[in-house]
Amino acid sequence: MQVLSSLKVAFIKWVSRLYPMAKRNLYQFHGGIFPQYHKELSLSHPLKRGIIPKTLVLPLRQHLGIRTEAKVKVGDRVLKNQCIADTEKGLSAPIHAPTSGTVVAIEPRYKPHPSGLKKLSIIIETDGLDESIENVLAVDGAHPDSPVALKEIVHQAGIVGMGGAGFPTFAKLPEKRNTVKALLVNGAECEPFITCDDMLMQTHADEIVKGAQIVGHALGVEQIICGIEDNKQKAIQSFSKACADTEIQVHPVMTVYPMGGQTQLIQELLGIEVPSEHHAIDVGVLMMNVATLRAIYHAVTFGNPLISRFVTISGLGLEEPFNAEALLGTSFLELAEMAKPKQPIDYPLVQGGPLMGTALHHNNVPIIKTTNCVLANPPKPVETVMPCIRCGECMDACPINLLPQQLYWHSRNHEFDQVEKLKVFDCIECGCCSFVCPSHIPLVQYYRHAKSTIKDIRQKEAMAELAQKRHEFKLDRIAREKAEREARIKAKKAAVKQKTAQKPQAKSSAAAAAAAKAAALKAKKPSATTEGQPVLSARDKAIAAAKKRTQKAKPSTGTESKAPSDKQPDARQKAMEAARQRRNQAKTAEDSTDKAAPKDSKSAQAAAKRAAAVAAAKKRAKKTTEKQESNDDT
Amino acid sequence: MMAPISSPFTHNNNSVRKVMLNVQLAALPALFTHIYFFGFGITIQWTLAMFTLIAVETLMLKLRSRPVWPYLTDFSGLITVTGLVFCIPPEAPWWIIVTGITFAIIFGKHLYGGLGYNPFNPAMLGFAFLLISFPYEMTQWTLPTQVSGHFLSFMDSFNLIFTGHIHTIPLDQITGATPLDEVKTALSTGVPVPVTLEGESFNRFRIPYGWAAVNIAFFIGGIWMLMSRSIRWQYPAGFLITMIILSATFNWFDPENYAPVRFHLLTGGLMLAAFFIITDPVTSSTTPLGRFIYASGIAVLVYVIRNWGGFPEGIAFAVLIMNMFVPFIDQYTQPRVVGYRK
Numbered sequence: 017m018q019v020l021s022s023l024k025v026a027f028i029k030w031v032s033r034l035y036p037m038a039k040r041n042l043y044q045f046h047g048g049i050f051p052q053y054h055k056e057l058s059l060s061h062p063l064k065r066g067i068i069p070k071t072l073v074l075p076l077r078q079h080l081g082i083r084t085e086a087k088v089k090v091g092d093r094v095l096k097n098q099c100i101a102d103t104e105k106g107l108s109a110p111i112h113a114p115t116s117g118t119v120v121a122i123e124p125r126y127k128p129h130p131s132g133l134k135k136l137s138i139i140i141e142t143d144g145l146d147e148s149i150e151n152v153l154a155v156d157g158a159h160p161d162s163p164v165a166l167k168e169i170v171h172q173a174g175i176v177g178m179g180g181a182g183f184p185t186f187a188k189l190p191e192k193r194n195t196v197k198a199l200l201v202n203g204a205e206c207e208p209f210i211t212c213d214d215m216l217m218q219t220h221a222d223e224i225v226k227g228a229q230i231v232g233h234a235l236g237v238e239q240i241i242c243g244i245e246d247n248k249q250k251a252i253q254s255f256s257k258a259c260a261d262t263e264i265q266v267h268p269v270m271t272v273y274p275m276g277g278q279t280q281l282i283q284e285l286l287g288i289e290v291p292s293e294h295h296a297i298d299v300g301v302l303m304m305n306v307a308t309l310r311a312i313y314h315a316v317t318f319g320n321p322l323i324s325r326f327v328t329i330s331g332l333g334l335e336e337p338f339n340a341e342a343l344l345g346t347s348f349l350e351l352a353e354m355a356k357p358k359q360p361i362d363y364p365l366v367q368g369g370p371l372m373g374t375a376l377h378h379n380n381v382p383i384i385k386t387t388n389c390v391l392a393n394p395p396k397p398v399e400t401v402m403p404c405i406r407c408g409e410c411m412d413a414c415p416i417n418l419l420p421q422q423l424y425w426h427s428r429n430h431e432f433d434q435v436e437k438l439k440v441f442d443c444i445e446c447g448c449c450s451f452v453c454p455s456h457i458p459l460v461q462y463y464r465h466a467k468s469t470i471k472d473i474r475q476k477e478a479m480a481e482l483a484q485k486r487h488e489f490k491l492d493r494i495a496r497e498k499a500e501r502e503a504r505i506k507a508k509k510a511a512v513k514q515k516t517a518q519k520p521q522a523k524s525s526a527a528a529a530a531a532a533k534a535a536a537l538k539a540k541k542p543s544a545t546t547e548g549q550p551v552l553s554a555r556d557k558a559i560a561a562a563k564k565r566t567q568k569a570k571p572s573t574g575t576e577s578k579a580p581s582d583k584q585p586d587a588r589q590k591a592m593e594a595a596r597q598r599r600n601q602a603k604t605a606e607d608s609t610d611k612a613a614p615k616d617s618k619s620a621q622a623a624a625k626r627a628a629a630v631a632a633a634k635k636r637a638k639k640t641t642e643k644q645e646s647n648d649d650t
Numbered sequence: 651m652m653a654p655i656s657s658p659f660t661h662n663n664n665s666v667r668k669v670m671l672n673v674q675l676a677a678l679p680a681l682f683t684h685i686y687f688f689g690f691g692i693t694i695q696w697t698l699a700m701f702t703l704i705a706v707e708t709l710m711l712k713l714r715s716r717p718v719w720p721y722l723t724d725f726s727g728l729i730t731v732t733g734l735v736f737c738i739p740p741e742a743p744w745w746i747i748v749t750g751i752t753f754a755i756i757f758g759k760h761l762y763g764g765l766g767y768n769p770f771n772p773a774m775l776g777f778a779f780l781l782i783s784f785p786y787e788m789t790q791w792t793l794p795t796q797v798s799g800h801f802l803s804f805m806d807s808f809n810l811i812f813t814g815h816i817h818t819i820p821l822d823q824i825t826g827a828t829p830l831d832e833v834k835t836a837l838s839t840g841v842p843v844p845v846t847l848e849g850e851s852f853n854r855f856r857i858p859y860g861w862a863a864v865n866i867a868f869f870i871g872g873i874w875m876l877m878s879r880s881i882r883w884q885y886p887a888g889f890l891i892t893m894i895i896l897s898a899t900f901n902w903f904d905p906e907n908y909a910p911v912r913f914h915l916l917t918g919g920l921m922l923a924a925f926f927i928i929t930d931p932v933t934s935s936t937t938p939l940g941r942f943i944y945a946s947g948i949a950v951l952v953y954v955i956r957n958w959g960g961f962p963e964g965i966a967f968a969v970l971i972m973n974m975f976v977p978f979i980d981q982y983t984q985p986r987v988v989g990y991r992k
Contacts, residue, residue: 034877035876035877035879037879045988046988049662051660051662052660130656208660279988279989283988289988289989290989291989291990291991292987292988292989292990293989294989366657366659368657370657370658370659370660371657371658371659371660372657372658373657373659374656374657375655375656375657375659393659399661399665400720402665402666402720402724402765402766403764403765403766403767404766405666405669405726405765405766405931405932406766406931406932406934406936407669407931408882408931408936408941409664409879411936411937411938411985415988416987416988416989417985417986417987417988418987419936419937419984419985421936422936422980438984439987439990442987442988442989445657447657447658450658450661451658451660451661451662452662452664453661453664454664454665454666454668454669455665455666455766456661456665458655458656460656460657460658461655461656464656
């Protein structure tokens with residue numbers, strides 16, 4: 017078997033000399049591209065350390081999650097490693113002072129983000145003394161035995177995923193031991209130009225290995241595998257040396273973009289696919305970037321927070337590209353100027369690599385925890401975008417095996433339901449499709465637009481639903497209140513009537529007699545008038561009806577009133593009947609209130625249900641807005 | 651500072667133009683072979699086609715208010731020209747190719763929205779139009795030199811194309827039916843296939859003079875296109891495999907009535923179709939499995955039309971029919987996305 021597979025590899029390698037894309041059969045995931053790497057540019061110059069710029073700009077959010085709150089005031093003197101911003105409100109990572117100095121301002125500043133917006137930042141004027149607080153996290157240097165203990169340290173150290181995603185690392189760690197079967201160390205670094213992980217592995221392999229051991233120990237991991245692309249031979253050597261006496265395996269992997277993607281590297285190293293809409297942790301895999309592991313080592317062993325990182329400053333526009341261990345908050349432009357630009361940097365710098373990086377609106381932005389590369393590539397003439405010829409290059413290059421060409425077609429036509437059906441949300445935006453498109457169509461931009469539009473539509477739908485629920489709730493409440501009011505009034509009326517009925521008969525009989533007399537008089541009057549005027553006026557009719565109602569209480573009045581009613585017996589009878597009924601109703605007011613009570617409780621139940629639904633909807637809406645905010649801000 | 655765009659910021663420098671030029675390059679061996687066997691007629695037709703293409707395409711782009719230069723220089727029209735020029739008789743009157751190209755470019759391409767939007771293969775649409783409209787002119791093929799004993803000079807071809815006659819040779823000596831036609835006609839008069847293959851149009855390997863060589867030249871060009879990724883392997887693979895299976899099966903059961911595999915593979919425009927016509931990405935299926943099904947479908951139709959249809963060569967109709975099924979095929983052959991169940 018071993019022989020066969022090595023023969024197959026040798027054959028494919030031979031074929032790939034004639035047909036380069038045959039190389040796609042040498043790894044586990046679909047597609048992939050082979051760009052020009054230009055890695056030698058920054059590797060040919062020595063690593064720079066100890067750069068302390070005059071000012072450091074530290075955005076209050078350098079991670080995925082919510083913004084931290086400044087714990088210092090303008091004018092405060094801060095020491096290296098001192099925690100200057102934190103929050104308890106939600107997912108976040110605290111921020112520490114990278115060196116000693118004075119806080120000169122807390123104001124919105126530009127940060128490396130595609131939005132190009134200013135975000136609240138702490139500005140420190142450094143004093144060059146680099147005075148520090150040692151072991152600020154107060155650790156004893158022992159490896160934590162439980163995931164929770166490790167999570168605590170990692171959280172306090174402000175460590176986030178340093179490969180680019182910036183997800184706070186503590187939140188990625190599971191709470192229980194043994195949930196993670198395999199810890200994968202991501203040293204693939206597949207983006208062109210970037211060499212900071214390579215440099216880190218060459219210079220600090222032992223620290224990364226110790227970091228991996230700490231995590232493995234705390235989580236009870238069975239297997240630790242490190243994947244390094246085979247174009248980093250020096251890194252593989254130094255890493256293998258550092259792993260010599262440990263259980264960690266070093267796996268050189270094929271040099272292909274996007275090997276460093278989480279899903280891709282898991283496929284390559286373990287041969288398993290992470291199911292859609294699941295995380296790696298669901299299949300028992302935890303992946304960590306080499307830089308993150310080193311930061312964990314420093315936090316656990318020395319109690320040092322994350323205040324600096326390896327950054328590549330490279331690009332075709334620079335004379336002397338280099339790698340640096342830069343303090344967080346150092347300006348992009350300052351670092352680029354140190355690399356001797358070939359031409360003035362009047363073009364946008366890029367944070368990250370050429371395939372997934374972010375072009376900057378403003379070049380004077382700080383290095384943050386997720387910045388792995390400052391790229392200075394002078395702009396090239398823009399190619400005309402031609403129509404899609406459906407050649408399928410994009411499909412062959414897609415590591416997720418999507419149909420980019422059809423996604424593009426439907427995105428362009430705003431057929432977003434189709435776009436969703438074609439699984440646009442599984443797109444990792446790696447840029448392979450755009451890279452190979454002979455028509456130079458900016459495919460990824462179309463997918464980004466489609467994704468955000470679909471999210472927008474969903475949010476609007478949720479809002480509409482919420483509004484509808486609110487409206488229904490309101491109508492319901494009005495109806496309920498009306499019913500309650502009516503019931504109350506009826507009850508009151510009934511009570512009054514009962515009272516009047518029970519009052520001493522003497523008074524009432526006198527009054528009744530008087531009334532009867534008057535009624536008789538009045539009754540005569542209409543009967544007299546009817547002779548002259550055959551039709552009763554409406555008013556008279558009403559009066560007669562009212563009279564009848566009052567007289568009906570006593571049986572005697574009935575006979576009295578019957579006389580004038582002879583003329584229109586049917587109508588009168590009906591009116592009387594109706595009046596009786598009304599009266600009965602009033603009498604049984606108690607019954608009616610009893611009936612109303614269960615109805616009320618029913619509606620109250622419904623109202624409670626609705627209220628709960630509304631609350632849930634509100635919560636959802638809040639969540640989505642929060643999410644969006646966090647997306648905006650990262 | 652210019653407004654930044656979003657990633658990616660790099661490209662492999664491929665372009666539509668390069669792809670199209672590659673296809674042109676791959677057609678050159680076949681062109682030279684064609685000249686060797688059938689004379690210079692094809693070069694004149696090619697030139698005529700080019701001028702027509704430039705004129706019609708410029709006019710249509712102007713009418714559609716599109717920029718002329720980028721769309722004229724994407725060279726996609728060249729593929730249409732190649733597809734059509736090899737399909738018409740080399741000494742056909744000049745207005746045949748002019749009409750054909752004009753129809754193909756206007757009705758096959760620009761009326762649908764130009765490059766990338768046409769549902770039917772323009773070259774095959776033009777060819778079908780010519781075959782139906784001018785059946786006589788379209789079937790008067792120049793015989794290969796080995797058969798007729800004449801090699802037409804450039805001037806002879808020129809005169810034939812523009813005036814319709816030349817003084818030196820009687821016309822019926824140099825033109826005749828194609829081998830496909832010959833076999834079909836012979837069958838209808840009761841002559842079995844093996845006897846026809848003994849005829850003077852066929853060499854000692856029982857394959858037709860000229861035609862076989864041109865087909866082999868197309869095959870070589872096709873291999874080059876596969877290696878340079880100008881075309882996808884599923885098209886020729888699906889097409890040729892299905893063709894071989896069908897012709898081998900029928901020939902096995904009834905060699906008297908059904909021609910052998912080598913005859914089917916090396917006559918007519920089979921290799922042209924396999925590598926240059928059905929590989930047109932715009933009008934064909936895009937999913938890997940879909941491409942295979944699409945190509946196989948064309949092969950089945952070609953075989954059916956060749957053996958039981960009214961036309962001697964069925965490639966144009968087969969391609970046009972399968973073009974109609976493309977959306978359907980694409981819909982049901984979508985590949986499995988990573989992270990979804992197998």
